[in-house]
Amino acid sequence: MASADEIICNGHVITLPTLEVVKAVPIMAAGTNIDWLLHLYYARRDFIRCRIIIERELRSSLNPEYMYFVKGLIDREEGNNIEALRNLQKALDLNSKNIEIYKEIGKTLFIMGRFNQALDIFREAEELSPRQDHEICHFIGELLHRSAAAANQLAIARKEEAEAKFYFEKAVQAGKKLESFQRLAEILRKEKDYAKAIEVLENCLLLSPENTEVLTEIGVLYLKINDTQNAFDRLSEVIALDRKSPKGLLAYGAILQAISSLRKSIWLSPLNYNALYNLSLVYITAQQYASAFHTLAAAINLRKDSAECYMLLGICLRKLEDTENAFxxxxxxxxxxxxxxxxxxxxxxxLVHLNFALFCYETGRVALATEQFTRFVSSSQDLLLPTEYKFQATKLKSLLKVSTSNILTSTPTGLACDANAKPSDEIDSQLTGSANNNNNNSSSADNMSNKSIDDIYGIYGVKRQTAGTKQELHNTKAQALATAALAAASTMSAAEMPLEVHAVVNA
Structure with missing residues (x-):
C-alpha cells in the first residue's frame, strides 16, 4: 500500500509534492555575514524568523551591531520601547559613529514622549552627519516646534519657533518629506505669510497630488488672501476626491453660502443693484455663467451706464462662446x-480697457487690442493697481510688441520698461509721471485718443489718409490686421493669455 504522501497512477507509485512554500531558516557556516538575510526577513516583516536568526547567530557573530539594531527596531514595532532602547544602545556602543542608530534612538525617545532627550540625540546626529539629512532636520524642527508651543516665556517661544522654521526649510531642501512641507506651511500661516505658505503647499502637491488635506489647506489660504477663484478650484478638487471631507465641505460651503445669501437679499429687495452686481461676481467665480448672464441683465436694466456690468457681461458671453455679442x-x-x-x-x-484688450487680442483684433491697451495705460495713471492687473498688462504688452516711443506720444510716461521686466515695475513707471503731464493729458482726451489711434495704425504699416476713398482705407486696414494676426499667432500659442482679470466687488 502507498503511504499518505504517495498515490498509485497507471501502476506506478508517485510521491505527492509537499505543500510547504516557505522553507526553514538556512544554517550558515560560522563567521558568515548574514546581515543581508536578516534585512530581507525584516523587510518582509517576518519578525519570528528575524528573532531566530538573531538568537542563533548573536553569540557567534563577529559583528553583532546590525543584529542588535534590527532587534531594537523589532522591539519598537511590537511596542516594547524600553527593550528597544537597550538593544539600540548596545548597537551604538559597538559603533558610535553610525548616524542611523542615533536617528532610531531619537525616534524611539520621540514616541515615548521624552522630547528633550530626543532633541539632544538628534543634535548629536546632526554634528556627526557628513551631509544634511532631511530626517534629522525634520525631527529637530518638530521638537523645537513642540517646545515653542509649550514655552512659558514669549521670547523663548519666538526664538524656538524661528529655529524650527529654519530646520523645516532645511528639511524641505534636503529631501521630500510630506510632513516637512506641511509643518513649514503651518508656521508661515501663523506668521500670516499666506502667499509663501501657498507656494510651499503647491510644491507639496507634487509629492501627493490627491492629498485632500493639503488641497483643503490651500483652498483656505486662498480665501485668506481673497482669491476666491483659486480657492473654489482647489476645494472643488477636494469634493471630487472625497465627498465626506468635513473641512473641505465646510470651506466649500462658505463660498456657496454667499450665493444663497445674495439671492435672499435680492428676493427681499429686487431692485438692489449692488446685490445683483455682487451675485453676478459670485456666479462668475463659481463658473455658473448662464446664471451670471441673467443676473447681469437685471443689473443693467437698473443701471444702464455701468461699464463694469457690461464688462462682466462680455466675460460671461465669452465663456458661453458667443463671441459676437461678447464683443x-x-x-x-x-x-x-x-x-x-x-x-x-x-x-x-x-480694468474695463484691460479686459477688452485681452479679448480683442484673443479674437485676432490686434490693432483694437493695442488701442484698448493704450487707453488702459492712460486711465491707470495716479492709481495704485493690484499686482494681477500689472502682471496681465505686462504679458499683453509683450505679446502685442507695443513700441514704447509710440505709446509715449499719447501718454506722458507710457510703459518705459522692457518686455521681460517684472510686473511690479512694468506699470509703476507710468504712475510716477509729473503733474503737468497729467493735467495736459486730462485736458485733451479727444486729441489723445485720435493721436494714439494714428500711432497704433503706424505700427502695423497703415497710416490714416487725408485723401482717398473709404473702401481703399478699409481694405488697407483689413490687410494690415490680417498680417498682424498671423504674426501674433505663433506668440499666442507659446504663451496662452487668460481672457479676463477678476473684477473688484462693487461696494
Whole structure:
C-alpha cells in the first residue's frame, strides 16, 4: 500500500509534492555575514524568523551591531520601547559613529514622549552627519516646534519657533518629506505669510497630488488672501476626491453660502443693484455663467451706464462662446468708460480697457487690442493697481510688441520698461509721471485718443489718409490686421493669455 504522501497512477507509485512554500531558516557556516538575510526577513516583516536568526547567530557573530539594531527596531514595532532602547544602545556602543542608530534612538525617545532627550540625540546626529539629512532636520524642527508651543516665556517661544522654521526649510531642501512641507506651511500661516505658505503647499502637491488635506489647506489660504477663484478650484478638487471631507465641505460651503445669501437679499429687495452686481461676481467665480448672464441683465436694466456690468457681461458671453455679442458688450463698456472719463466722473476703472484688450487680442483684433491697451495705460495713471492687473498688462504688452516711443506720444510716461521686466515695475513707471503731464493729458482726451489711434495704425504699416476713398482705407486696414494676426499667432500659442482679470466687488 502507498503511504499518505504517495498515490498509485497507471501502476506506478508517485510521491505527492509537499505543500510547504516557505522553507526553514538556512544554517550558515560560522563567521558568515548574514546581515543581508536578516534585512530581507525584516523587510518582509517576518519578525519570528528575524528573532531566530538573531538568537542563533548573536553569540557567534563577529559583528553583532546590525543584529542588535534590527532587534531594537523589532522591539519598537511590537511596542516594547524600553527593550528597544537597550538593544539600540548596545548597537551604538559597538559603533558610535553610525548616524542611523542615533536617528532610531531619537525616534524611539520621540514616541515615548521624552522630547528633550530626543532633541539632544538628534543634535548629536546632526554634528556627526557628513551631509544634511532631511530626517534629522525634520525631527529637530518638530521638537523645537513642540517646545515653542509649550514655552512659558514669549521670547523663548519666538526664538524656538524661528529655529524650527529654519530646520523645516532645511528639511524641505534636503529631501521630500510630506510632513516637512506641511509643518513649514503651518508656521508661515501663523506668521500670516499666506502667499509663501501657498507656494510651499503647491510644491507639496507634487509629492501627493490627491492629498485632500493639503488641497483643503490651500483652498483656505486662498480665501485668506481673497482669491476666491483659486480657492473654489482647489476645494472643488477636494469634493471630487472625497465627498465626506468635513473641512473641505465646510470651506466649500462658505463660498456657496454667499450665493444663497445674495439671492435672499435680492428676493427681499429686487431692485438692489449692488446685490445683483455682487451675485453676478459670485456666479462668475463659481463658473455658473448662464446664471451670471441673467443676473447681469437685471443689473443693467437698473443701471444702464455701468461699464463694469457690461464688462462682466462680455466675460460671461465669452465663456458661453458667443463671441459676437461678447464683443458688443465689451465695446459698450469701453464707450461708457470713455464718456465717463471725458465728463470727469469719479468712476474710473482701467480694468474695463484691460479686459477688452485681452479679448480683442484673443479674437485676432490686434490693432483694437493695442488701442484698448493704450487707453488702459492712460486711465491707470495716479492709481495704485493690484499686482494681477500689472502682471496681465505686462504679458499683453509683450505679446502685442507695443513700441514704447509710440505709446509715449499719447501718454506722458507710457510703459518705459522692457518686455521681460517684472510686473511690479512694468506699470509703476507710468504712475510716477509729473503733474503737468497729467493735467495736459486730462485736458485733451479727444486729441489723445485720435493721436494714439494714428500711432497704433503706424505700427502695423497703415497710416490714416487725408485723401482717398473709404473702401481703399478699409481694405488697407483689413490687410494690415490680417498680417498682424498671423504674426501674433505663433506668440499666442507659446504663451496662452487668460481672457479676463477678476473684477473688484462693487461696494
Amino acid at each position: 458688443k458688450a465689451f465695446q459698450r463698456s469701453s464707450d461708457i468708460q470713455q464718456q465717463q472719463q471725458q465728463q470727469q466722473d469719479a468712476g474710473r476703472n482701467p
